Amino acid sequence: KGLWYLPVLDEEGEIDKLAVFKPIDRHILSYASTKVQDEGLYIFIEACMRECWINGDPEILDDDAFFLPAANQFNKIIDGKKAQLLKR
Secondary structure, eight states: OOOEEEEEEOTTSOEEEEEEEOOOOHHHHHHHHHHHHHHOHHHHHHHHHHHHEEEEOTHHHHOHHHHHHHHHHHHHHHHOSOOOOOOO
């Protein structure tokens, strides 16, 4: 648990924009999954990001220059713990 802080850095490595997210849960994933079938992966990630959003610079969600790198990092929140399916 806890909060996720997602900074988007500028060319000098300084924080340009920042977003704060709550942890993702199965209800958010369920809602976002309804989007992926019709509209694709980035709409799925955007739906997850919007549902987990607590605070931050709105450009992260609205401007592709910030959204695309943020979405790439946000995917790591979804991964969380690792699990494996093994066949015997």
